[in-house]
Amino acid sequence: MSTDGHREAIVGGDTRLTRSQARDLLFRLADGLVQRGIKPGDGVGVYVGNTPEAVLLNLAVHLLGGRLVYIPPEPGPAELKALVERAEVAGVVVDPEFGTQIDGWHLQDLPGEPEERTPAPEFSTVSYTGGTTGLPKLAVHRPNRDIASDPRASMPPMNLLCNTLITHGSGASTAKAALLSGSKLVLGPSKFDADTFIRLARDEQVTMTVFVPPMMYEVLDHPDCPGPQFSVMVGGSALAPRRLRQAIERWGPVVNQGYGLTEALGITMMPATEIDLDRPDTLRTVGKPHPLMEVETRDGDVWVRGPFVMEGYWGEPPLSETADGWFNTGDMGYFDDDGHLYLNDRSKDVIVTGRTSDNVYSRLLDDFLVTLPGIRQAAAVAQPDEALGEAVHLFLVTDGSDVDVDRIRDSVVAELGELYQPRGVTIVDRLPLTNVGKVDKRKLRALFR
Structure with missing residues (x-):
């Protein structure tokens, strides 16, 4: 300190x-x-x-x-x-x-x-x-002794608002960054609340904040959403391109993305300066690998190795012994020719459906649905189906206006094809979130058991 x-x-x-x-x-x-x-x-x-x-x-x-x-x-x-x-x-x-x-x-x-x-x-x-x-x-x-110094120590002091739990990867990293850089760490409540966020951002003169996507959406949809004031780091789950565009239009070119997970805390970064609203592909990528990390795709799965990857699971052999240090993230994605990584879906969220058991990438569907009029948030999940194995079911949060379900189905088929056609649609007041603010698709899937 x-x-x-x-x-x-x-x-x-x-x-x-x-x-x-x-x-x-x-x-x-x-x-x-x-x-x-x-x-x-x-x-x-x-x-x-x-x-x-x-x-x-x-x-x-x-x-x-x-x-x-x-x-x-x-x-x-x-x-x-x-x-x-x-x-x-x-x-x-x-x-x-x-x-x-x-x-x-x-x-x-x-x-x-x-x-x-x-x-x-x-x-x-x-x-x-x-x-x-x-x-x-x-x-x-464990702390990696091969990293000469933590770059967060050289960050200029800020008023940094932490919205995620400090016992979660992003919250713990935010707290450490604040203390190492001599910043003021402002803690949001353990359960995120947009009203409280807006008050703290104003009263504590916050200059940087950290979100998972549903938190950012809630702030953007709030009638008192603040204007340009802070830079943003967002990560933890997929970010809808339309919502990223909305955030940039509201706050300016200050929205940075990070991709990581509990087992691999830092995989890629997409700096705000590299996002171009005239190039839609820059709104979809999670960026390029961190210089200290190796990232590969194998049969569509994203594998990583490097100092930010866990040693292993407690009570099990370390990754260095079982996989030469490599870890399968459970995400599915691909690289473009410039080395930017794009994520299709979490493997556990892929919906396997149709006569030939093809993959429906729920993230692609989620991102498309929020571009349709009246839809504020969306989550596509697998519903058990005797004929298809799994069928696509949508949970939608609307802006209060009437939503034509048949028109939604037609729009999905026109944009993504017959395989993505939803067999069921449920309108909800809000999507269930985990206590770290991510959409809880496991809880949605459990509704069909």
Whole structure:
């Protein structure tokens, strides 16, 4: 952290901490963990929301050389219990104001003495990612010593508003970027709210913010959507080209895209300066690979290798032993001749339908649907069908106007072909989101079971 101790470091809720106060609380939280027996290498689960204390708790675990295990809010109690057992932690810190699904040491009771400590040379971070087997999977990341310095440390100080959970990849990276660059970190609520975002952006004079796409859409659709004020980083899920154009027209050429996932935190970047509204292809690409990353497509699947890829899943052999460091992202895509990557869909979201079991890429359908009059958001998912295997079903959020379902079907067929024809359409008030703000297609598919 900067030695400029009187400057504000972290703002969240009713709490405002200067850099000196944050440093003091960091050491007190670390001491509280030591008093509870935490040693280098021990796992510490954290079930916390977006508060200044939680940001510093995460740093305290790393300061002690611990294994920081993010416990997400999405699973139910049984899956959370399985996750904690699988992670083999020495203790869990919980914030009862965030949730009461699991027990542990209360964050509010944790601080001890402000004993200054030398940072441990090694630590790790473990993040939950949903698996297809029903068991929680835990991606392990360690600091990479081959990277000479973190480029975020050279960023100019900003007022940086974090909208995603700090126990999620984008939120954790945002918090680290703010602290390394000497910026003021402004924490949005644990559950995103556009009204609160607009108030914080105004009151805290925010100059940069981080979204996942549904959050950005909600702000763009808000009657009090702010004008040009901040630069934007958006990632975490597919971004509809029409919505990207809308954001640029509203805020200017300041919308940067990043593509990554829990297992591979930084894969590609598409800087705002490379987006050209007169070239639609620049609105669809997720950019070029990070210089330190290798990215390949194999039979349509995106594979990655490099320092931002996880070591492996906890309890399983490392990728270096099983796949020479390569990881299959689960995304399907392709490169153009200039080296830009385009994503078609998540493999688990592809709808396999028709007499010849062809692939319908739900992302292409989602992106097209929001260009139609009256449709604000869209999610295409697979519905079981005896004749077709799977059929295309649409969930649509409208702007309040009447929507002609037959016209939607005709427009889809005209643009994308018969294979993409929706067999069912459901109008909803809003799409379900995960607690990190992504459209929860798994929950939509579960409606058909």
